[in-house]
Amino acid sequence: MADMHRTRQARDRFNFLWEWANPVKFMWFSGKALPWLIGLTVLTMAVSLIWGFFFTPEAVNFGSSVKIIYVHVPTATVAISAWFMMLAASLIWLIRRHHVSALAARAAAPVGMVMTLAALATGAIWGQPMWGTWWAWDPRLTSFLILFLFYLGYMALWAAIENPDTAADLTSVLAVVGSVFAFLSRYAVNFWNQGLHQGATLSLDKEENIADSYWIPLVIGIVGFMLFFVTLVFIRTRTEIRLRRVHALELRERMKDA
Amino acid sequence: MIALLARDMRLAIRAGGGFGLGLAFFLIVSTLVPFAVGPEGAVLARIAPGILWVGALLACLLSLDRIFQLDFEDGSLDLLATAPIPMEGTVAVKALAHWITTGLPLVVAAPVFGALMNMPEPGYWWIFVTLLIGTPALSMIGAFGAALTVGLKRGGLLLSLLVLPLYIPTLIFGAEAATRGIGGFDNTTPLLMLAGITAASVALLPFAASAAIRINLR
Numbered sequence: 001m002a003d004m005h006r007t008r009q010a011r012d013r014f015n016f017l018w019e020w021a022n023p024v025k026f027m028w029f030s031g032k033a034l035p036w037l038i039g040l041t042v043l044t045m046a047v048s049l050i051w052g053f054f055f056t057p058e059a060v061n062f063g064s065s066v067k068i069i070y071v072h073v074p075t076a077t078v079a080i081s082a083w084f085m086m087l088a089a090s091l092i093w094l095i096r097r098h099h100v101s102a103l104a105a106r107a108a109a110p111v112g113m114v115m116t117l118a119a120l121a122t123g124a125i126w127g128q129p130m131w132g133t134w135w136a137w138d139p140r141l142t143s144f145l146i147l148f149l150f151y152l153g154y155m156a157l158w159a160a161i162e163n164p165d166t167a168a169d170l171t172s173v174l175a176v177v178g179s180v181f182a183f184l185s186r187y188a189v190n191f192w193n194q195g196l197h198q199g200a201t202l203s204l205d206k207e208e209n210i211a212d213s214y215w216i217p218l219v220i221g222i223v224g225f226m227l228f229f230v231t232l233v234f235i236r237t238r239t240e241i242r243l244r245r246v247h248a249l250e251l252r253e254r255m256k257d258a
Numbered sequence: 259m260i261a262l263l264a265r266d267m268r269l270a271i272r273a274g275g276g277f278g279l280g281l282a283f284f285l286i287v288s289t290l291v292p293f294a295v296g297p298e299g300a301v302l303a304r305i306a307p308g309i310l311w312v313g314a315l316l317a318c319l320l321s322l323d324r325i326f327q328l329d330f331e332d333g334s335l336d337l338l339a340t341a342p343i344p345m346e347g348t349v350a351v352k353a354l355a356h357w358i359t360t361g362l363p364l365v366v367a368a369p370v371f372g373a374l375m376n377m378p379e380p381g382y383w384w385i386f387v388t389l390l391i392g393t394p395a396l397s398m399i400g401a402f403g404a405a406l407t408v409g410l411k412r413g414g415l416l417l418s419l420l421v422l423p424l425y426i427p428t429l430i431f432g433a434e435a436a437t438r439g440i441g442g443f444d445n446t447t448p449l450l451m452l453a454g455i456t457a458a459s460v461a462l463l464p465f466a467a468s469a470a471i472r473i474n475l476r
Contacts, residue, residue: 102426149423151270153416160416169473170406174420177466181424190429191448197313 021098023241030234037231043143048074059104065074066214068126073218074225081145082112082229086154087179090172100237104177106158107111107236107254111229113151120144139189146185150178164244259322259343259351266355270324270407271410280317280360288371291407293310299376306375308387314364315396315425319418321360322400323375325410326471328416350460353394353401353467361393375441384439388452392432395456399424402463405470422469428455 031191052070089105092098123141135141157174161167291309297303329335338348368389369382377385403421407413431452438445 031393146423146426149419153420153423156416156419160410160413166409166473168476170470173466173473174406175469177463178424181427184427185423185430188427188451191451192430192434 003067018096018098021092021096021100026100026239027238030238034231034234037227041231042225044220044227048217048221048224052214052221055178056214056217065126065129068122069214070221072119072122072126073114073131074221075122076144077222078225078229079112079115079119079144079227082108082115083147083179083182085233086112086176090126090175093168094172094176099168099244100241102172103240104233104237105172106168107240108229108233109151111232111236112168113155115225115229116144116148116151120148139186140190142189143186146189147182150182154178194210199256207222259347262338262343262348262351263355264351267359269328270355270359280321281363283320284313284317284364285371286350287316288374289459290438292375302375303377303381306372306389307381307385307440308433309375310368310372311389311392311429311433311436314361314368314393315422315429316390317364318360318393318396319421321356322404322421323407323414323417325356325401325404327404327413329472330408333473336475339472344471345471349401349405349467350398350464353398353464354400354461359396359398361389361397365389365393378443381436381440384436384445388432388436388439388449391449391452391456392428395428395459396450396457398463399428399469400457402467402470405467405474408471411475424437428452432456 049070053067056067086105086108089101089108092100093105120141123144127136128134154171156173157171158167161170288309291305292302295305326335329338336437339345341348343351365386368385372381372385400421403417404422406420407417410416431448433450435445435452
């Protein structure tokens with residue numbers, strides 16, 4: 001009995017989280033937060049890019065080409081995180097049916113897709129002088145290409161279905177199933193080919209990390225790109241909510257005329 | 259469920275277009291490749307398992323939209339949804355019917371087409387085995403894709419965009435197992451992974467697919 005009481009208390013404590021799923025509250029909160037988010041994004045991105053491009057030493061074997069890392073790594077990080085965010089938002093929509101959640105997942109997809117494309121493009125530009133080729137069928141590169149295909153399919157399904165709730169449901173199911181297969185593909189391509197791409201050098205628990213002089217601006221850059229992603233998703237979600245409202249208003253006008 | 263299976267297979271065979279077409283498409287793909295890469299036997303033998311796998315994948319894709327589309331249009335899918343069989347069972351049976359009418363002929367024909375492409379002898383066995391293990395997964399994943407797009411007027415192109423990325427792991431392990439088997443290497447790992455994908459697809463995807471159908475019927 002006491003246990004039940006305690007779990008209920010714990011649930012009540014987290015209930016405030018779900019209040020932000022109310023579109024009105026979301027609009028209020030995101031409206032307040034956006035100027036700060038934009039400011040922080042501009043600040044962190046400017047610091048990391050200017051620091052990274054102009055005030056880091058040139059690496060011994062890489063020359064100045066190493067500086068593309070300040071775009072390549074953050075975009076790649078955001079590209080993967082965006083898919084996880086879409087998965088979480090899709091699950092929230094499927095389980096608790098909060099409209100803002102579905103709209104946020106929809107808003108995140110194009111941003112994630114562009115980030116994937118940017119990571120692929122900067123990787124190709126970096127790979128040309130370093131590996132002597134624009135593209136190699138390396139596991140990491142291939143996984144990113146597959147991730148890009150998943151983004152394309154997800155967005156195409158959103159675009160194809162007219163009824164917004166049906167579209168939200170079906171894309172959410174696709175996001176869940178697609179995540180499993182994307183994960184499986186990541187393992188499969190590892191199995192299928194050995195890579196040119198270097199291993200992880202940003203882990204917190206490893207010895208062979210990159211030197212501090214590169215590390216600090218890079219971490220700031222990742223934070224900056226993450227903030228950039230959150231800002232864009234906020235703006236796009238607000239647009240989606242407003243579009244829904246306009247649509248509802250139009251319907252009401254039409255009802256009045258009829 | 260057996261009645262449903264029989265009905266679906268009868269429809270697929272009698273209605274035309276579904277049953278033989280996938281096989282004919284598979285043959286055409288296998289014929290086109292030598293024209294594109296040249297008739298040298300060594301080259302063909304090397305790429306044969308990959309080409310046969312890609313061909314089987316595309317042939318499978320061709321007939322996917324038939325799994326639910328016709329039943330959706332004439333309303334029998336609504337009836338099936340209210341039938342005593344759970345929707346998951348219906349989906350699984352329909353995927354099975356698709357496999358028997360499309361996947362199985364491909365599996366049987368693949369060694370013959372392998373001979374056309376100058377594949378070495380152990381290849382006949384391995385392409386047969388890998389396709390036999392892998393094609394049920396293709397049908398089941400395809401049924402999920404078809405369930406997602408069943409409400410759309412022209413869902414064909416979208417269906418391929420959705421389904422082909424999902425086919426990637428199956429393709430990788432299937433082709434890898436066949437290639438290794440032909441080369442005389444140990445291919446237990448890719449074979450087991452392929453079987454695992456098939457088993458997991460058959461076990462889990464009916465739930466996802468029937469969820470998608472329920473949404474589409476709403």
